[in-house]
Structure formats: structure tokens, C-alpha cells
Amino acid sequence: MSRFRWCLLCLGLLLGSIEFGYSQSRSTRSEPSNSLTVAEARAFIEEAEAKLMGLSVNASRASWVQATYITEDTEILSAQANERAIAAGVDFAKRATQFDGLTLPANLARKMKLLKVSLTLAAPSDPKESQELTRLVSSMEATYGKGKYCPAGQDKCLTLEDLTRLMANSREPKQLLDGWVGWHDIAPPMRHDFTRYVELANKGARELGFADTGTMWRAKYDMPPDDLAKELDRLWNQVRPLYVSLHAYVRNRLREKYGDIVPAAGPIPAHLLGNMWAQSWENIYPLVAPTDADPGFDLTEILKKKRTDDRQMVRYGEQFFISLGFAPLPKTFWERSLFLKPRDREVMCHASAWDIDNVDDLRIKMCIDITAEDFNTIHHELGHNFYQRAYNRQPMLFRDSANDGFHEAVGDTIALSITPEYLVKLDLLDKPSDPSKDIGLLLKAALEKVAFLPFGLLIDQWRWKVFSGEIPPEKYNETWWQLRQKYQGVSSSVPRSEKDFDPGAKYHVAANVPYTRYFLAHILQFQFHRALARIAACQGPLNRCSIYESKEAGRRLSEMLSMGLSKPWPDALEAITGQRQMDATAILDYFAPLRKWLDEQNKGKPLGW
Numbered sequence: 001m002s003r004f005r006w007c008l009l010c011l012g013l014l015l016g017s018i019e020f021g022y023s024q025s026r027s028t029r030s031e032p033s034n035s036l037t038v039a040e041a042r043a044f045i046e047e048a049e050a051k052l053m054g055l056s057v058n059a060s061r062a063s064w065v066q067a068t069y070i071t072e073d074t075e076i077l078s079a080q081a082n083e084r085a086i087a088a089g090v091d092f093a094k095r096a097t098q099f100d101g102l103t104l105p106a107n108l109a110r111k112m113k114l115l116k117v118s119l120t121l122a123a124p125s126d127p128k129e130s131q132e133l134t135r136l137v138s139s140m141e142a143t144y145g146k147g148k149y150c151p152a153g154q155d156k157c158l159t160l161e162d163l164t165r166l167m168a169n170s171r172e173p174k175q176l177l178d179g180w181v182g183w184h185d186i187a188p189p190m191r192h193d194f195t196r197y198v199e200l201a202n203k204g205a206r207e208l209g210f211a212d213t214g215t216m217w218r219a220k221y222d223m224p225p226d227d228l229a230k231e232l233d234r235l236w237n238q239v240r241p242l243y244v245s246l247h248a249y250v251r252n253r254l255r256e257k258y259g260d261i262v263p264a265a266g267p268i269p270a271h272l273l274g275n276m277w278a279q280s281w282e283n284i285y286p287l288v289a290p291t292d293a294d295p296g297f298d299l300t301e302i303l304k305k306k307r308t309d310d311r312q313m314v315r316y317g318e319q320f321f322i323s324l325g326f327a328p329l330p331k332t333f334w335e336r337s338l339f340l341k342p343r344d345r346e347v348m349c350h351a352s353a354w355d356i357d358n359v360d361d362l363r364i365k366m367c368i369d370i371t372a373e374d375f376n377t378i379h380h381e382l383g384h385n386f387y388q389r390a391y392n393r394q395p396m397l398f399r400d401s402a403n404d405g406f407h408e409a410v411g412d413t414i415a416l417s418i419t420p421e422y423l424v425k426l427d428l429l430d431k432p433s434d435p436s437k438d439i440g441l442l443l444k445a446a447l448e449k450v451a452f453l454p455f456g457l458l459i460d461q462w463r464w465k466v467f468s469g470e471i472p473p474e475k476y477n478e479t480w481w482q483l484r485q486k487y488q489g490v491s492s493s494v495p496r497s498e499k500d501f502d503p504g505a506k507y508h509v510a511a512n513v514p515y516t517r518y519f520l521a522h523i524l525q526f527q528f529h530r531a532l533a534r535i536a537a538c539q540g541p542l543n544r545c546s547i548y549e550s551k552e553a554g555r556r557l558s559e560m561l562s563m564g565l566s567k568p569w570p571d572a573l574e575a576i577t578g579q580r581q582m583d584a585t586a587i588l589d590y591f592a593p594l595r596k597w598l599d600e601q602n603k604g605k606p607l608g609w
Contacts, residue, residue, distance in 0.1 A: 122204030149182025291439025324554025391564030405520025
């Protein structure tokens with residue numbers, strides 16, 4: 001996870017009539033003043049960048065203190081700083097409309113557009129409706145955040161954290177079902193608010209010239225909104241055969257474990273996949289692992305035997321980037337980062353990467369355990385930090401990733417280079433493990449990354465159809481499960497009706513957070529990895545390729561990272577891959593050995609659902 005500079009603006013409410021986009025009508029479009037000039041537009045952008053930079057830095061400092069010294073006071077101070085930054089972003093977005101229709105140089109026009117499209121919720125211009133929409137979103141997020149399941153006859157209520165552990169570790173179907181139903185029961189009270197939220201959000205989006213809020217969300221991807229939807233379907237269809245094969249194998253193994261509650265040929269019950277939303281399946285790996293899955297080494301045990309401490313864990317990650325030709329992290333990184341959970345106070349341990357001053361005050365925040373998982377996480381988080389520093393010479397409005405999927409994809413791309421060959425170069429292994437033992441490692445990775453893809457796609461597929469009116473309120477839940485079955489091949493664990501509101505049991509729906517970025521990140525990371533592996537002249541299977549010590553791969557990566565948001569994302573993609581179109585076939589290449597193995601396991605057994 002990265003603390004993006006843009007995150008403060010992306011969560012802002014657009015509290016007025018800001019007009020831009022692809023289909024503005026004369027009735028809502030404000031005409032530019034004849035007296036406005038390019039010089040005045042440039043002065044306006046310079047003012048916006050200077051003010052937003054200062055407010056962003058202040059908000060980041062307050063957020064850092066709040067995350068590393070959790071008290072009621074630090075929460076208030078952080079909220080106030082964020083509110084000031086958001087208010088300024090809204091103000092500049094509204095003021096930018098005075099330049100609509102004025103012909104501007106390309107860079108200036110891009111900055112003007114970015115001031116507008118980075119806001120994800122457009123409130124209507126009517127003050128009462130604007131206040132109502134703000135209250136609705138806050139209320140839904142609060143309902144989610146306070147959600148608990150209180151089992152009958154027990155004194156203790158279970159939080160989502162408790163239920164997440166239960167779904168990951170329990171192998172008792174009834175216990176899993178109870179937990180699944182209990183959490184989903186928090187969502188029905190949101191249903192009325194969500195319906196009204198859709199109505200008001202769409203009204204605000206139409207005032208901006210968009211057909212609906214879904215169209216507005218898709219407008220930020222440097223292509224017409226409808227083209228993005230087609231592009232996502234194209235990418236999904238490229239990787240779907242691998243998913244179908246993985247799904248069939250998992251279903252067969254779960255049927256061996258649980259019997260007839262898992263159908264031989266139908267969708268898998270959602271509560272049996274190790275995750276509350278069945279969005280990733282790695283927690284059920286022990287149930288589906290091949291019999292000879294042992295890769296021959298345990299990185300966690302190796303790290304502990306070498307008495308690796310938290311700083312050495314981070315040094316391993318830094319050295320990866322240095323080997324590519326990047327400069328070492330600044331001294332302040334080591335002085336100001338949080339690597340261990342303090343004994344004297346509460347902190348947010350969830351790993352994140354920070355760029356406090358939008359220049360070089362880079363930090364990570366995590367409570368490091370000496371495990372293989374945290375070894376990977378550190379490489380991922382440092383990917384964010386080196387991306388942040390790479391674009392720090394861009395103008396403020398361009399200090400972000402090429403699109404919102406790129407930042408997460410870069411972090412994951414680096415983690416894909418943690419191969420046995422890489423571990424040998426770090427003296428953590430004596431020799432690479434036998435590639436014939438890779439099936440277990442690939443299966444576990446597929447349960448996390450391939451299994452996620454249809455879920456990453458369908459969240460916004462559902463919302464776009466809701467915003468467009470294709471899915472009416474009386475069919476919210478029915479169509480949610482239709483999409484879950486169509487894309488994921490999973491079914492509701494018990495009969496559902498329109499009295500339920502299962503989409504609201506996912507945070508991003510309750511909190512108005514777009515989800516397409518996560519789907520894109522899962523596609524892009526493999527495309528980046530394949531391109532960089534080729535640049536590094538890797539000759540082996542893609543899953544065994546590491547770009548460690550490849551200066552040429554580092555140069556190409558740095559070229560892309562340094563572009564930030566200054567160019568449309570196809571330009572950034574071309575800089576690293578030579579392609580201007582996203583391509584999911586890299587996933588097929590990476591998992592090719594697993595796909596062959598899965599097809600052998602599935603012979604004579606049903607595929608699909």
C-alpha cells in the first residue's frame with residue numbers, strides 16, 4: 001500500500017458544478033470569459049500546485065503522527081489537516097472551470113483536467129443535497145467500520161478482524177457459514193442510504209456533463225469511458241481459461257474435503273474459500289496443495305537462523321534497487337521510518353509507504369516480523385518509495401503514478417523477482433531449488449493473484465450498472481450474485497433476497513472507493529515483469545526470472561517511473577514494455593507450468609460452472 005500524494009484529493013467531494021468531459025450540454029456548461037488568457041491559466045495552475053503542495057505535506061505529517069501515535073488528539077489533528085487539503089482541492093477544481101474552452105498547451109491542459117477528474121464523488125450543486133450526500137457516505141462507512149457479528153448465546157461479539165481469522169483458519173463448514181452470514185448481516189441497514197447515494201451522486205455527475213457516476217470514474221483513464229469497459233473485458237477474456245482451470249481444480253479438492261456441499265460441476269459456495277469475499281484463496285492452500293509441494297526450503301526459517309533483524313530485512317530490499325542502478329535511500333529514511341511495533345503506544349501496523357514532503361522524505365511504516373511474507377512485503381513497499389522519488393522532479397500535479405493501477409503494480413513487480421535464484425545471490429540459499437518443485441509455489445501464488453482477477457473486475461461492473469440504471473434498486477442483490485457467479489463461479493452460501501445487501505459487506509462499496517485499480521494492478525505487474533525479464537536477458541521460465549543486478553532493466557524501469565503522471569498511461573507502459581496496450585498474456589506465461597499441471601489434474605472432470 002502506498003500513501004499517494006493524490007489520495008487526499010481522490011477522496012474529496014466535488015461540492016459544486018464543475019464541468020468537463022465528453023458530453024457536456026450547453027445548459028450546464030459555463031462559457032470562459034473572453035478576457036482569460038493562457039498566461040492567467042498558467043498562473044492559476046502555479047497557484048494551485050504551490051498551495052496543494054503545502055497542504056499535502058502538512059496533511060501527510062499529521063497523518064504520519066496519527067498512524068504512529070494513535071490518540072484521540074492525533075486523529076483530530078489528522079482529520080483537520082486532511083479536510084483543509086480536500087477543501088482546497090475542491091476549490092481549485094471549481095475555479096478551473098473558468099478556463100473551459102480556452103485552448104491551452106498540452107501540459108497545462110493535462111494539469112487542468114487532473115484537478116477535476118481526480119475527485120471521485122460529485123455532489124449536486126444544491127447545498128442541502130450536497131450535505132445529504134456527504135452524510136450518506138459517512139454513515140455507510142461508519143456502519144461498515146462498526147460492524148460486528150454477535151453469535152447467539154455468546155458474550156463476545158466478533159469484529160471483522162476476528163471473522164477474517166476465522167474464515168482463514170477454520171475448516172468447519174458450519175462455523176464458516178455462521179461467520180459469513182453474520183458479517184453479511186451488517187449490510188442491509190445501508191441499503192436505503194446506498195440507493196439515495198446513487199441518486200445524488202448521479203445528479204452531481206450529470207451536472208458535470210457525465211451520464212452518471214460510473215462514466216465519471218472511467219473518464220480518468222486517458223480514453224473514452226466506454227472504451228475502458230471494453231478493455232477490461234478484453235483483458236479478462238485473455239486470462240479466463242487459466243482461472244477456469246484453477247477453479248475446477250480447487251472445486252474438486254474442496255469436494256474431497258467437504259463432500260456434497262461442494263457441487264461436482266457448479267459454482268463453489270463462497271464461505272469455503274478462506275476469505276470473507278472469496279476474493280483470494282491462498283488461505284485454503286493447505287487443503288489443495290499438491291502432495292509433493294515442498295519447495296525444499298523455508299525462507300522464514302532461513303532468515304531466523306541467520307538472526308536477521310528488522311533493519312537487515314529492509315536492507316535486503318534496498319539492495320535490490322541499488323543493484324538496478326537506483327541511488328540508496330536517504331539517511332532520513334532510516335531515521336524516520338517505523339520498522340517495529342513500539343511497546344509504549346498503539347500504532348497502525350498495516351504496511352504502507354510514505355513520501356511525506358513529495359520530494360525525498362521517504363518512509364515505510366510496518367511492524368516487521370522475520371518471515372518470508374514480510375520479506376516480500378518490504379520489497380513491495382520499497383517499490384512505492386522508489387517510484388515516489390523517481391517522479392519527484394515533476395510538477396506537483398504530475399507526482400503520481402501513470403494511472404491508479406501502476407503504483408501497486410510496480411510494488412508487486414519487484415516482489416515477483418524474489419526467486420530462488422535471487423535468494424542464492426543474497427546467500428540465503430546455497431543453490432536454487434529444483435524447478436520441478438515449483439508447482440506448489442505457483443499454485444499458492446495463483447490462489448492469491450489469479451483467483452482475485454474476476455472479483456477485482458466485477459465490483460465496478462456491478463456499480464457501473466447500478467449508476468447507469470441498468471441495475472435498479474429492486475435487483476441490487478440478485479444481480480450482485482449473478483455477476484459473482486458469472487465471473488467468479490461462486491455462489492451465495494445460503495439463499496439470498498432483496499432484504500439483503502451483500503455488496504455493502506465489502507468496504508469499497510460502502511465507502512465509495514473505486515476498485516478497477518486493483519484489477520489493473522494485477523494485470524500490469526505481470527506485464528511489467530515479463531518485459532523487464534526480457535530486458536534482463538532471462539532465459540528460464542518467467543516465474544524463475546529475477547531482474548536483480550540488471551542495470552538495463554533498472555534503466556528502463558527508472559525511465560517509466562520518472563514520468564509520473566505527466567503523460568497518458570500508454571506512454572508510460574510503452575516506456576517499460578514497448579507496448580501501448582495492456583496485455584494479460586504475461587499472466588499465462590508466468591503460470592504456464594501450473595496451467596499444464598492443472599489441466600492434467602482436471603482430466604475427465606467438469607470445467608466451468
